[in-house]
Protein backbone atom coordinates (compact mmCIF):
# COMPACT_ATOMS: atom_id res chain seq x y z
CA UNK A 1 0.00 0.00 0.00
CA UNK A 2 1.61 3.23 -1.14
CA UNK A 3 1.80 5.99 1.42
CA UNK A 4 2.46 8.71 -1.12
CA UNK A 5 0.65 8.75 -4.44
CA UNK A 6 1.10 11.18 -7.30
CA UNK A 7 -2.32 12.26 -8.52
CA UNK A 8 -0.95 14.67 -11.15
CA UNK A 9 2.46 15.99 -12.05
CA UNK A 10 3.69 17.90 -8.99
CA UNK A 11 0.62 16.96 -6.94
CA UNK A 12 0.83 14.20 -4.35
CA UNK A 13 -1.58 12.60 -1.96
CA UNK A 14 0.11 12.03 1.40
CA UNK A 15 -2.88 11.59 3.62
CA UNK A 16 -3.53 9.16 6.46
CA UNK A 17 -5.44 5.90 6.30
CA UNK A 18 -7.71 4.92 9.18
CA UNK A 19 -9.00 1.51 8.06
CA UNK A 20 -10.19 0.25 11.45
CA UNK A 21 -12.33 3.27 12.31
CA UNK A 22 -15.77 2.01 13.27
CA UNK A 23 -17.61 5.22 14.17
CA UNK A 24 -16.55 8.54 12.68
CA UNK A 25 -16.56 11.42 15.18
CA UNK A 26 -18.14 8.95 17.61
CA UNK A 27 -21.36 9.64 15.68
CA UNK A 28 -21.46 7.99 12.26
CA UNK A 29 -20.80 4.28 11.76
CA UNK A 30 -18.24 3.56 9.05
CA UNK A 31 -18.14 0.17 7.37
CA UNK A 32 -14.85 0.75 5.56
CA UNK A 33 -12.94 3.09 7.87
CA UNK A 34 -11.89 6.42 6.41
CA UNK A 35 -8.94 8.43 5.16
CA UNK A 36 -7.81 11.95 5.98
CA UNK A 37 -6.55 13.22 2.64
CA UNK A 38 -3.89 15.87 2.35
CA UNK A 39 -2.23 16.96 -0.87
CA UNK A 40 1.13 18.50 -1.62
CA UNK A 41 1.17 20.89 -4.58
CA UNK A 42 4.52 22.08 -5.85
CA UNK A 43 4.93 25.01 -8.22
CA UNK A 44 8.20 26.40 -9.44
CA UNK A 45 7.98 29.25 -6.91
CA UNK A 46 5.99 27.97 -3.99
CA UNK A 47 4.90 24.78 -2.29
CA UNK A 48 1.47 24.32 -0.76
CA UNK A 49 -0.30 21.74 1.33
CA UNK A 50 -4.03 21.36 0.87
CA UNK A 51 -5.44 20.47 4.29
CA UNK A 52 -3.64 18.23 6.78
CA UNK A 53 -4.73 15.17 8.76
CA UNK A 54 -6.32 14.25 12.08
CA UNK A 55 -4.18 14.92 15.15
CA UNK A 56 -3.17 11.34 16.08
CA UNK A 57 -1.74 10.85 12.59
CA UNK A 58 0.45 13.97 12.72
CA UNK A 59 3.96 12.57 13.10
CA UNK A 60 3.63 9.96 10.36
CA UNK A 61 2.07 12.60 8.13
CA UNK A 62 4.93 15.04 8.72
CA UNK A 63 7.42 12.28 7.93
CA UNK A 64 5.66 11.74 4.61
CA UNK A 65 5.81 15.46 3.87
CA UNK A 66 9.50 15.58 4.85
CA UNK A 67 10.23 12.70 2.51
CA UNK A 68 9.10 14.96 -0.36
CA UNK A 69 10.10 18.43 0.74
CA UNK A 70 11.80 19.96 3.81
CA UNK A 71 9.12 21.43 6.07
CA UNK A 72 10.85 24.80 5.97
CA UNK A 73 10.19 24.92 2.21
CA UNK A 74 6.42 24.75 2.62
CA UNK A 75 5.09 28.22 1.94
CA UNK A 76 1.42 27.82 2.60
CA UNK A 77 -1.31 25.55 3.84
CA UNK A 78 -4.79 25.84 2.43
CA UNK A 79 -7.35 25.05 5.09
CA UNK A 80 -10.49 24.26 3.13
CA UNK A 81 -12.22 23.40 6.41
CA UNK A 82 -11.04 23.75 9.99
CA UNK A 83 -12.63 20.68 11.55
CA UNK A 84 -9.88 18.84 13.46
CA UNK A 85 -9.89 15.77 11.24
CA UNK A 86 -8.32 18.06 8.62
CA UNK A 87 -6.53 20.68 10.70
CA UNK A 88 -5.25 18.34 13.42
CA UNK A 89 -1.65 18.38 12.22
CA UNK A 90 -1.58 22.10 11.51
CA UNK A 91 -0.45 23.20 14.96
CA UNK A 92 2.61 20.94 14.97
CA UNK A 93 3.46 21.90 11.40
CA UNK A 94 3.36 25.59 12.30
CA UNK A 95 5.55 24.96 15.35
CA UNK A 96 8.13 23.50 13.00
CA UNK A 97 7.69 26.18 10.34
CA UNK A 98 6.03 29.33 11.72
CA UNK A 99 6.52 31.15 8.41
CA UNK A 100 3.81 29.14 6.71
CA UNK A 101 0.85 31.25 5.59
CA UNK A 102 -2.53 29.67 6.22
CA UNK A 103 -5.14 30.39 3.54
CA UNK A 104 -8.74 30.09 4.69
CA UNK A 105 -12.14 31.77 4.72
CA UNK A 106 -13.09 34.44 7.26
CA UNK A 107 -15.11 31.97 9.37
CA UNK A 108 -12.19 29.57 9.01
CA UNK A 109 -9.83 32.18 10.44
CA UNK A 110 -12.13 32.70 13.42
CA UNK A 111 -12.34 28.98 14.07
CA UNK A 112 -8.56 28.56 13.77
CA UNK A 113 -8.07 31.24 16.42
CA UNK A 114 -10.33 29.28 18.73
CA UNK A 115 -8.85 25.89 17.89
CA UNK A 116 -5.20 26.90 18.17
CA UNK A 117 -3.67 29.13 20.78
CA UNK A 118 -0.43 29.63 18.87
CA UNK A 119 0.20 32.63 16.59
CA UNK A 120 -0.76 31.93 13.02
CA UNK A 121 -0.10 33.90 9.87
CA UNK A 122 -3.45 33.72 8.11
CA UNK A 123 -4.60 35.01 4.76
CA UNK A 124 -8.36 35.26 4.33
CA UNK A 125 -9.51 34.51 0.79
CA UNK A 126 -12.52 35.73 -1.15
CA UNK A 127 -14.44 34.08 -3.97
CA UNK A 128 -12.25 33.64 -7.02
CA UNK A 129 -8.99 34.74 -5.37
CA UNK A 130 -5.97 33.03 -6.85
CA UNK A 131 -2.45 32.33 -5.75
CA UNK A 132 0.24 31.49 -8.27
CA UNK A 133 2.67 28.86 -7.04
CA UNK A 134 4.64 29.06 -10.29
CA UNK A 135 2.92 27.16 -13.06
CA UNK A 136 0.26 25.99 -10.62
CA UNK A 137 -2.57 28.34 -9.77
CA UNK A 138 -4.83 27.74 -6.79
CA UNK A 139 -8.25 29.37 -7.11
CA UNK A 140 -10.57 29.55 -4.13
CA UNK A 141 -14.27 28.81 -4.47
CA UNK A 142 -16.33 29.57 -1.39
CA UNK A 143 -18.73 26.80 -0.43
CA UNK A 144 -20.09 27.78 2.98
CA UNK A 145 -21.98 25.22 5.05
CA UNK A 146 -20.64 22.16 3.29
CA UNK A 147 -20.88 21.40 6.14
CA UNK A 148 -19.49 24.16 8.39
CA UNK A 149 -19.64 27.93 7.88
CA UNK A 150 -15.93 27.91 7.02
CA UNK A 151 -15.89 25.51 4.08
CA UNK A 152 -14.47 26.23 0.65
CA UNK A 153 -13.09 24.40 -2.37
CA UNK A 154 -9.67 24.95 -3.94
CA UNK A 155 -9.31 24.50 -7.69
CA UNK A 156 -5.94 23.82 -9.25
CA UNK A 157 -6.42 25.56 -12.56
CA UNK A 158 -3.69 24.02 -14.73
CA UNK A 159 -4.41 20.43 -13.69
CA UNK A 160 -8.17 20.91 -13.33
CA UNK A 161 -8.25 19.35 -9.87
CA UNK A 162 -11.00 20.28 -7.44
CA UNK A 163 -9.90 19.89 -3.81
CA UNK A 164 -13.31 19.74 -2.23
CA UNK A 165 -12.61 18.79 1.39
CA UNK A 166 -15.61 16.98 2.92
CA UNK A 167 -17.85 17.48 -0.11
CA UNK A 168 -17.87 14.63 -2.64
CA UNK A 169 -16.02 12.49 -0.10
CA UNK A 170 -16.79 9.14 1.45
CA UNK A 171 -15.71 7.22 4.49
CA UNK A 172 -13.94 4.50 2.57
CA UNK A 173 -10.42 3.26 3.14
CA UNK A 174 -8.66 0.90 0.79
CA UNK A 175 -5.21 0.13 -0.56
CA UNK A 176 -6.10 2.05 -3.70
CA UNK A 177 -6.81 5.75 -3.92
CA UNK A 178 -8.49 6.33 -7.27
CA UNK A 179 -12.13 5.40 -7.76
CA UNK A 180 -11.35 3.29 -10.84
CA UNK A 181 -9.09 1.04 -8.76
CA UNK A 182 -11.75 0.24 -6.19
CA UNK A 183 -14.89 -1.72 -5.79
CA UNK A 184 -18.17 0.16 -5.81
CA UNK A 185 -18.37 2.63 -2.93
CA UNK A 186 -21.56 4.39 -3.97
CA UNK A 187 -23.30 3.26 -0.78
CA UNK A 188 -20.60 4.88 1.35
CA UNK A 189 -20.78 8.00 -0.83
CA UNK A 190 -24.54 8.35 -0.35
CA UNK A 191 -24.33 7.47 3.33
CA UNK A 192 -21.71 10.16 3.80
CA UNK A 193 -24.00 12.68 2.12
CA UNK A 194 -26.87 11.69 4.40
CA UNK A 195 -24.79 11.83 7.56
CA UNK A 196 -22.79 14.98 6.90
CA UNK A 197 -24.23 17.07 4.09
CA UNK A 198 -27.95 16.52 4.00
CA UNK A 199 -28.94 19.29 6.44
CA UNK A 200 -27.48 21.83 4.00
CA UNK A 201 -29.24 20.97 0.76
CA UNK A 202 -29.78 24.57 -0.29
CA UNK A 203 -26.09 25.37 0.21
CA UNK A 204 -25.14 22.23 -1.69
CA UNK A 205 -27.25 23.29 -4.64
CA UNK A 206 -25.41 26.63 -4.66
CA UNK A 207 -22.01 24.91 -4.51
CA UNK A 208 -22.94 22.43 -7.24
CA UNK A 209 -23.94 25.33 -9.49
CA UNK A 210 -20.51 26.88 -8.98
CA UNK A 211 -18.53 23.80 -10.01
CA UNK A 212 -20.70 21.74 -12.34
CA UNK A 213 -19.44 23.58 -15.41
CA UNK A 214 -15.80 23.77 -14.38
CA UNK A 215 -13.42 21.61 -16.39
CA UNK A 216 -12.49 18.93 -13.88
CA UNK A 217 -10.04 16.07 -14.34
CA UNK A 218 -10.00 14.99 -10.71
CA UNK A 219 -12.01 15.59 -7.59
CA UNK A 220 -9.71 15.21 -4.63
CA UNK A 221 -11.81 15.23 -1.47
CA UNK A 222 -10.53 14.99 2.08
CA UNK A 223 -12.10 11.61 2.83
CA UNK A 224 -11.99 8.53 0.66
CA UNK A 225 -11.28 7.97 -3.01
CA UNK A 226 -10.04 10.51 -5.53
CA UNK A 227 -12.51 10.67 -8.42
CA UNK A 228 -10.98 10.38 -11.88
CA UNK A 229 -13.24 7.98 -13.82
CA UNK A 230 -16.09 10.46 -14.12
CA UNK A 231 -15.60 13.20 -11.56
CA UNK A 232 -18.65 15.13 -12.76
CA UNK A 233 -20.79 12.15 -11.77
CA UNK A 234 -20.03 12.90 -8.12
CA UNK A 235 -21.18 16.48 -8.58
CA UNK A 236 -24.29 15.35 -10.45
CA UNK A 237 -25.09 12.89 -7.65
CA UNK A 238 -24.88 15.70 -5.09
CA UNK A 239 -27.24 17.67 -7.30
CA UNK A 240 -29.72 14.78 -7.21
CA UNK A 241 -29.36 14.12 -3.50
CA UNK A 242 -29.75 17.81 -2.68
CA UNK A 243 -32.90 18.32 -4.71
CA UNK A 244 -35.67 20.11 -2.88
CA UNK A 245 -38.47 17.81 -1.71
CA UNK A 246 -41.52 17.50 -3.98
CA UNK A 247 -43.75 20.52 -3.72
CA UNK A 248 -47.34 20.25 -2.47
CA UNK A 249 -50.19 22.24 -3.95
CA UNK A 250 -51.18 23.50 -0.50
CA UNK A 251 -50.02 23.12 3.09
CA UNK A 252 -48.96 19.73 4.39
CA UNK A 253 -48.92 18.57 8.00
CA UNK A 254 -46.93 15.60 9.21
CA UNK A 255 -48.66 13.80 12.07
CA UNK A 256 -46.38 11.35 13.89
CA UNK A 257 -47.91 9.11 16.51
CA UNK A 258 -46.90 6.52 19.03
CA UNK A 259 -49.84 4.90 20.76
CA UNK A 260 -49.39 1.72 22.85
CA UNK A 261 -53.11 1.41 23.69
CA UNK A 262 -54.64 3.29 20.76
CA UNK A 263 -55.75 6.34 22.77
CA UNK A 264 -53.24 8.79 21.32
CA UNK A 265 -54.09 7.49 17.85
CA UNK A 266 -57.80 8.07 18.56
CA UNK A 267 -56.88 11.66 19.35
CA UNK A 268 -54.83 11.80 16.14
CA UNK A 269 -57.81 10.81 14.02
CA UNK A 270 -59.74 13.78 15.31
CA UNK A 271 -56.75 16.14 15.04
CA UNK A 272 -56.42 15.02 11.45
CA UNK A 273 -60.05 15.80 10.71
CA UNK A 274 -59.53 19.30 12.09
CA UNK A 275 -56.47 19.83 9.92
CA UNK A 276 -58.22 18.51 6.83
CA UNK A 277 -61.22 20.72 7.52
CA UNK A 278 -58.85 23.65 6.99
CA UNK A 279 -57.74 22.28 3.63
CA UNK A 280 -54.43 21.00 4.93
CA UNK A 281 -52.99 17.82 3.40
CA UNK A 282 -52.12 15.36 6.18
CA UNK A 283 -49.41 12.69 6.13
CA UNK A 284 -49.87 10.50 9.21
CA UNK A 285 -47.37 7.87 10.29
CA UNK A 286 -46.98 5.50 13.20
CA UNK A 287 -43.45 6.15 14.43
CA UNK A 288 -42.65 2.51 15.17
CA UNK A 289 -44.01 1.24 11.86
CA UNK A 290 -42.17 3.74 9.68
CA UNK A 291 -38.58 3.66 8.49
CA UNK A 292 -36.47 6.60 9.68
CA UNK A 293 -35.73 7.49 6.05
CA UNK A 294 -39.44 7.98 5.38
CA UNK A 295 -39.90 10.07 8.50
CA UNK A 296 -36.90 12.17 7.54
CA UNK A 297 -38.24 12.75 4.01
CA UNK A 298 -41.65 13.66 5.36
CA UNK A 299 -40.16 16.04 7.94
CA UNK A 300 -38.46 17.79 5.05
CA UNK A 301 -41.69 18.11 3.07
CA UNK A 302 -44.05 19.15 5.84
CA UNK A 303 -45.15 22.68 6.66
CA UNK A 304 -46.08 21.61 10.18
CA UNK A 305 -45.06 18.85 12.55
CA UNK A 306 -47.76 17.47 14.83
CA UNK A 307 -46.60 14.90 17.37
CA UNK A 308 -48.85 12.55 19.29
CA UNK A 309 -47.10 10.78 22.16
CA UNK A 310 -47.99 8.91 25.31
CA UNK A 311 -46.10 9.36 28.54
CA UNK A 312 -44.17 6.32 29.72
CA UNK A 313 -42.22 6.53 32.97
CA UNK A 314 -42.51 10.32 33.14
CA UNK A 315 -41.13 10.82 29.62
CA UNK A 316 -41.91 10.43 25.94
CA UNK A 317 -40.83 6.95 24.82
CA UNK A 318 -37.42 6.57 23.14
CA UNK A 319 -38.86 6.05 19.60
CA UNK A 320 -40.42 9.51 19.79
CA UNK A 321 -37.09 11.10 20.71
CA UNK A 322 -35.38 9.08 17.99
CA UNK A 323 -37.85 10.37 15.43
CA UNK A 324 -37.31 13.94 16.61
CA UNK A 325 -33.53 13.46 16.45
CA UNK A 326 -33.95 13.15 12.67
CA UNK A 327 -34.68 16.86 12.59
CA UNK A 328 -30.96 17.53 13.02
CA UNK A 329 -30.22 15.65 9.80
CA UNK A 330 -32.39 17.84 7.57
CA UNK A 331 -33.49 21.40 6.98
CA UNK A 332 -37.16 21.31 7.91
CA UNK A 333 -39.41 23.22 5.52
CA UNK A 334 -41.83 24.31 8.19
CA UNK A 335 -41.14 25.45 11.72
CA UNK A 336 -44.68 25.20 13.03
CA UNK A 337 -45.59 22.44 15.45
CA UNK A 338 -48.11 21.13 17.95
CA UNK A 339 -48.13 18.24 20.40
CA UNK A 340 -50.82 16.06 21.93
CA UNK A 341 -51.13 12.71 23.67
CA UNK A 342 -52.87 10.42 26.09
CA UNK A 343 -51.27 9.43 29.39
CA UNK A 344 -51.90 7.11 32.33
CA UNK A 345 -50.96 8.84 35.56
CA UNK A 346 -48.46 11.65 35.04
CA UNK A 347 -48.43 13.07 31.47
CA UNK A 348 -45.09 14.88 31.12
CA UNK A 349 -44.44 13.89 27.50
CA UNK A 350 -46.43 16.65 25.79
CA UNK A 351 -44.62 19.42 27.64
CA UNK A 352 -41.22 17.79 27.22
CA UNK A 353 -41.73 17.44 23.46
CA UNK A 354 -42.94 21.03 23.25
CA UNK A 355 -39.79 22.19 25.04
CA UNK A 356 -37.64 20.20 22.65
CA UNK A 357 -39.38 21.67 19.62
CA UNK A 358 -39.12 25.20 21.01
CA UNK A 359 -35.40 24.56 21.47
CA UNK A 360 -35.25 23.68 17.79
CA UNK A 361 -36.89 27.04 16.98
CA UNK A 362 -40.33 25.65 16.18
CA UNK A 363 -43.35 27.80 16.94
CA UNK A 364 -45.97 25.91 18.94
CA UNK A 365 -49.20 27.11 17.34
CA UNK A 366 -51.68 25.48 19.71
CA UNK A 367 -51.45 24.71 23.42
CA UNK A 368 -50.44 21.09 23.98
CA UNK A 369 -53.33 18.70 24.50
CA UNK A 370 -53.04 15.85 27.02
CA UNK A 371 -55.80 13.52 28.22
CA UNK A 372 -55.77 10.76 30.77
CA UNK A 373 -56.44 7.30 29.35
CA UNK A 374 -59.22 7.18 26.75
CA UNK A 375 -60.38 10.52 25.39
CA UNK A 376 -64.06 11.29 26.03
CA UNK A 377 -66.47 12.56 23.39
CA UNK A 378 -65.76 16.09 24.60
CA UNK A 379 -62.04 15.43 24.36
CA UNK A 380 -62.47 14.19 20.81
CA UNK A 381 -64.25 17.42 19.96
CA UNK A 382 -61.39 19.40 21.50
CA UNK A 383 -58.92 17.42 19.40
CA UNK A 384 -60.88 18.46 16.33
CA UNK A 385 -60.66 22.09 17.40
CA UNK A 386 -56.95 21.61 18.11
CA UNK A 387 -56.50 20.38 14.53
CA UNK A 388 -58.51 23.33 13.26
CA UNK A 389 -56.32 25.74 15.22
CA UNK A 390 -53.12 24.21 13.88
CA UNK A 391 -54.50 24.23 10.34
CA UNK A 392 -55.49 27.89 10.57
CA UNK A 393 -52.06 28.81 11.91
CA UNK A 394 -50.46 26.94 9.02
CA UNK A 395 -52.52 28.82 6.47
CA UNK A 396 -51.51 32.11 8.09
CA UNK A 397 -47.82 31.25 8.37
Ligand code: FEO
Nearest residue numbers: 081083085086166
Ligand atom coordinates in the same frame (compact mmCIF):
# COMPACT_ATOMS: atom_id res chain seq x y z
FE1 FEO B 1 -14.05 15.73 7.60
FE2 FEO B 1 -16.07 18.23 8.54
O1 FEO B 1 -14.60 17.16 8.63
